[in-house]
Amino acid sequence: MSGDASAALLIDFGSTYTKLRAIDLERAEIIGSGQGPSTVTTDITVGMEAALADLEGRIGGLPDFTYRLATSSAAGGLRMVTVGLVKELTAEAARVAALGAGARLIGTYAYRLTASDIAGIEGHSPDIILLAGGTDGGNDEVIRHNARVLAECGITCPVVVAGNREATDGISARLDSAGKTAVPTENVMPEFNVLNIEPARAAIRRIFIDRIVHAKGIDRAAEMFDEILMPTPEAVMEGARLLADGTGGQNGLGPLLVVDIGGATTDVHSVAAGEPTLEGAIQRGLPEPYVKRTVEGDLGMRHNALSIVEAAGLDTLASEAGLTRDRFRENLAMISGDVERLPETDEERAVDRALARAATLIAVRRHSGRTETVYTVMGPAVAQHGKDLSGVGAVIGTGGALVHGIDPAGILAKACADPNDPESLRPRAPRLYLDREYLLYACGLLGTVEPKAALTLGLAHMHPVAEEEHGNGRSSVAG
Amino acid sequence: MTETLDPSKRQDITLVTGVIGSDTHIVGNRILSMALEEAGYSIVILGALTPADEFIKAAIETAADGIMVSSLYGQGELDCRGFRELCVEAGLDDILLYVGGNLVVGKTPWEVVEKRFLDMGFDRAFPPGTRTPEVVEALDRDFAARARGKRTADS
Numbered sequence A: 001m002s003g004d005a006s007a008a009l010l011i012d013f014g015s016t017y018t019k020l021r022a023i024d025l026e027r028a029e030i031i032g033s034g035q036g037p038s039t040v041t042t043d044i045t046v047g048m049e050a051a052l053a054d055l056e057g058r059i060g061g062l063p064d065f066t067y068r069l070a071t072s073s074a075a076g077g078l079r080m081v082t083v084g085l086v087k088e089l090t091a092e093a094a095r096v097a098a099l100g101a102g103a104r105l106i107g108t109y110a111y112r113l114t115a116s117d118i119a120g121i122e123g124h125s126p127d128i129i130l131l132a133g134g135t136d137g138g139n140d141e142v143i144r145h146n147a148r149v150l151a152e153c154g155i156t157c158p159v160v161v162a163g164n165r166e167a168t169d170g171i172s173a174r175l176d177s178a179g180k181t182a183v184p185t186e187n188v189m190p191e192f193n194v195l196n197i198e199p200a201r202a203a204i205r206r207i208f209i210d211r212i213v214h215a216k217g218i219d220r221a222a223e224m225f226d227e228i229l230m231p232t233p234e235a236v237m238e239g240a241r242l243l244a245d246g247t248g249g250q251n252g253l254g255p256l257l258v259v260d261i262g263g264a265t266t267d268v269h270s271v272a273a274g275e276p277t278l279e280g281a282i283q284r285g286l287p288e289p290y291v292k293r294t295v296e297g298d299l300g301m302r303h304n305a306l307s308i309v310e311a312a313g314l315d316t317l318a319s320e321a322g323l324t325r326d327r328f329r330e331n332l333a334m335i336s337g338d339v340e341r342l343p344e345t346d347e348e349r350a351v352d353r354a355l356a357r358a359a360t361l362i363a364v365r366r367h368s369g370r371t372e373t374v375y376t377v378m379g380p381a382v383a384q385h386g387k388d389l390s391g392v393g394a395v396i397g398t399g400g401a402l403v404h405g406i407d408p409a410g411i412l413a414k415a416c417a418d419p420n421d422p423e424s425l426r427p428r429a430p431r432l433y434l435d436r437e438y439l440l441y442a443c444g445l446l447g448t449v450e451p452k453a454a455l456t457l458g459l460a461h462m463h464p465v466a467e468e469e470h471g472n473g474r475s476s477v478a479g
Numbered sequence B: 001m002t003e004t005l006d007p008s009k010r011q012d013i014t015l016v017t018g019v020i021g022s023d024t025h026i027v028g029n030r031i032l033s034m035a036l037e038e039a040g041y042s043i044v045i046l047g048a049l050t051p052a053d054e055f056i057k058a059a060i061e062t063a064a065d066g067i068m069v070s071s072l073y074g075q076g077e078l079d080c081r082g083f084r085e086l087c088v089e090a091g092l093d094d095i096l097l098y099v100g101g102n103l104v105v106g107k108t109p110w111e112v113v114e115k116r117f118l119d120m121g122f123d124r125a126f127p128p129g130t131r132t133p134e135v136v137e138a139l140d141r142d143f144a145a146r147a148r149g150k151r152t153a154d155s
């Protein structure tokens, strides 16, 4: 292949594979893909070389890449602990900020950290701690206490300080003098019920690029790429944002929802304002970000297949798969122990489909807002918690269960509103798409340098899916 | 003549306002919030339909000095039961608590109603038709008294 046309190489250092996408920037088309084992824990260059060789073999020679950008979710992803004051307020704001930065949350804390909380944090040895607490001018006593016990404990990771601004300087100095690295930034909740998560997200991303990439050994392959820009989940989120909003006068798909069903978790991203559409509904609780990510740690196709069953019920899932309880259980035992397994028989495919439908339903229901009817003397009044996604026009599915399994439309249909569950504000009549080439992360990465090409590429490769005959898509699975 | 707060000190005082329970009467609460803000107090506005625990959570996070509870629809007594205990539980033992709006149900005399709310742990209860300057005046006197270590101007 000639080196004339400008091309981009987009790399994902994943937990099991290093995946490559080569993109022709002029035509905004995929040139080819390659894959190698993820060898981050030993020597990342080995897997990267294998992936490049795979790509080269498929496209016959590698072009000169104008950009070589990478994301990483390798070596456990970006493992974070968040700390705030009130569980529903600054502790929640901190959680939302960390999830929005693409983190994997390994601990979330509220109020004063106790000795056993600290022991727990030390035991987890997170990559970053996000410390919040108090509105500006509000409570500063608890965040000072928490900073002190963190300063005195054995952790060595950076601490992003994003709480009451009056306490920030003192806290940062305290942490620094104890030999920790404090990264002060703006408060995640400067005023009561006002979310300000972008500065904390930016600080987390900076630390990820400057330090975590090195700590995890990813920079050993530094010769082979220009920059690791962000954790993979954040790239997926940025891809979703670009596809929804469009760029430079080029329209996107409008408000959308992404469902990413993985082996260990199910991630849901929404890009939508989520304001109440129901007449007279009164919004309650913490406002939610325009681009919102939630991660369901108990819903995964392999590691967490058993907890999907716990949440959805064995009987429901077995009958959905057309199997007896015992037969379904046997299948479960097989797949939970074999996390890389792809379904081989019709029976396994039916089991996967049932699990994926349940995971989608539960994850999107938790992500979406709900209405609650408050009965007053005069009659009912409606309170809305969370985002109203009923008007969202597009649902995109990604992840192995959707790409390798059967009936993606039937699975994605579970993300939609259900007349039997009217309180859940899920998309009412969205178009359904499949990210079959696993391009969302690549769009997010490419969008940082060539947004127009990234958008064109993404729009061309989100494949519309329609419900198949046997997919009794919208019937209800309890969850 | 009791001591009163220097108006320039009002900005250091944070007050949480809201309408408690399933009560949607927002007008008076909004007028009150605006008047307090105009007087110079720092106000955290929770609005209508606010459960008791949300007042307390907001007060913790903002390190509020006082909570102004409105109740108009006639179920104030039920909604406010245990409010002081919730504050104590959350470590806000001494926070100033006012309640007002339309607390009287039926023909019960105001003094009886007032006593019920004071017994519940509110520092002051205000009768229907209370105007905002009266509220500002009471706050000024109580916070001046607090600066001298007293609970309210009347204690």
Ligand code: B12
Pocket (backbone or CB within 6 Å): A376, A377, A378, B022, B023, B024, B025, B026, B027, B028, B029, B031, B032, B068, B069, B070, B071, B072, B073, B074, B075, B098, B099, B100, B101, B102, B103, B104, B105, B106, B126, B127, B128, B129, B130, B131, B132, B135
């Ligand atoms: C407008 C109104 C409504 C509107 C509310 C619109 C809205 N979203 O705000 C609607 C039609 C929806 C409504 C519904 C109901 N209402 Co209505 N409503 C009224 C009305 C006519 C005026 C309220 C008002 O806005 N006043 C003006 C404001 C400025 O005055 P305020 O609220 O008293 O506030 C002032 C002071 O009290 C003080 N203040 C307020 N809060 C606090 C807090 C503190 C700490 C302090 C210090 C001071 C303070 O400051 C304000 C400024 O001066 C009153 C009757 C009346 N004239 O008061 C009935 C009234 C309050 N409603 C009443 C009732 C019963 C109801 C309903 C239960 C059923 C019904 N019969 O209509 C429902 C309840 C709905 C619900 N779940 O909340 C009764 C309550 C009876 C009681 N307390 O025993 C009243 C008193 C009418 C009556 N005499 O029967 N209502």
